[in-house]
Amino acid sequence: QKEVEQDPGPLSVPEGAIVSLNCTYSNSAFQYFMWYRQYSRKGPELLMYTYSSGNKEDGRFTAQVDKSSKYISLFIRDSQPSDSATYLCAMGKSNTGKLIFGQGTTLQVKP
Amino acid sequence: SQTIHQWPATLVQPVGSPLSLECTVEGTSNPNLYWYRQAAGRGLQLLFYSIGIDQISSEVPQNLSASRPQDRQFILSSKKLLLSDSGFYLCAWTEDRATEAFFGQGTRLTVV
Numbered sequence: 001q002k003e004v005e006q007d008p009g010p011l012s013v014p015e016g017a018i019v020s021l022n023c024t025y026s027n028s029a030f031q032y033f034m035w036y037r038q039y040s041r042k043g044p045e046l047l048m049y050t051y052s053s054g055n056k057e058d059g060r061f062t063a064q065v066d067k068s069s070k071y072i073s074l075f076i077r078d079s080q081p082s083d084s085a086t087y088l089c090a091m092g093k094s095n096t097g098k099l100i101f102g103q104g105t106t107l108q109v110k111p
Numbered sequence: 112s113q114t115i116h117q118w119p120a121t122l123v124q125p126v127g128s129p130l131s132l133e134c135t136v137e138g139t140s141n142p143n144l145y146w147y148r149q150a151a152g153r154g155l156q157l158l159f160y161s162i163g164i165d166q167i168s169s170e171v172p173q174n175l176s177a178s179r180p181q182d183r184q185f186i187l188s189s190k191k192l193l194l195s196d197s198g199f200y201l202c203a204w205t206e207d208r209a210t211e212a213f214f215g216q217g218t219r220l221t222v223v
């Protein structure tokens with residue numbers, strides 16, 4: 001079993017839709033969680049970072065962490081064509097600094 | 112502000128040739144540095160990480176090596192490239208062990 005599982009998609013939605021991206025993990029030692037956006041042929045760009053269970057909001061993006069269920073989500077409200085990219089979840093243990101990534105979900109937002 | 116530079120952006124190398132990819136970070140001191148590889152349609156695999164000069168850990172046995180000649184410089188090398196070394200290589204840095212990672216723009220390596 002992989003430490004982090006992420007549905008690869010692709011996911012296609014109309015402009016303005018609410019998008020839900022999800023990852024599950026198996027190792028309860030993970031303590032901090034991130035979401036990255038990666039455009040084609042570019043490096044990943046950090047979107048959200050959170051250290052605790054609950055919700056964290058930043059503009060149209062909301063990151064949700066449920067440590068009891070080992071489940072994290074990224075919600076995108078009012079999705080735009082510019083949101084079309086691959087979204088990667090990542091998580092780490094505080095004593096190592098190493099991140100484990102999901103395989104990424106490819107999102108297409110159609111105008 | 113901190114910036115990370117990675118070059119070259121694209122590289123095509125024949126099998127058996129050497130490799131040297133360079134990464135530098137500006138605007139911070141004593142960063143933790145990382146090399147990742149991303150295969151097509153897959154997530155990132157950690158190859159090496161370094162918490163300081165002469166402190167480099169390898170995560171995956173492979174045909175590659177890493178060095179950190181200066182505090183903010185991280186180099187990925189190979190003496191003889193294999194076809195399986197093709198991929199998208201990303202350098203990243205963190206300020207500490209439990210903080211956000213910031214990535215360079217990557218090097219797309221094709222071994223032919």
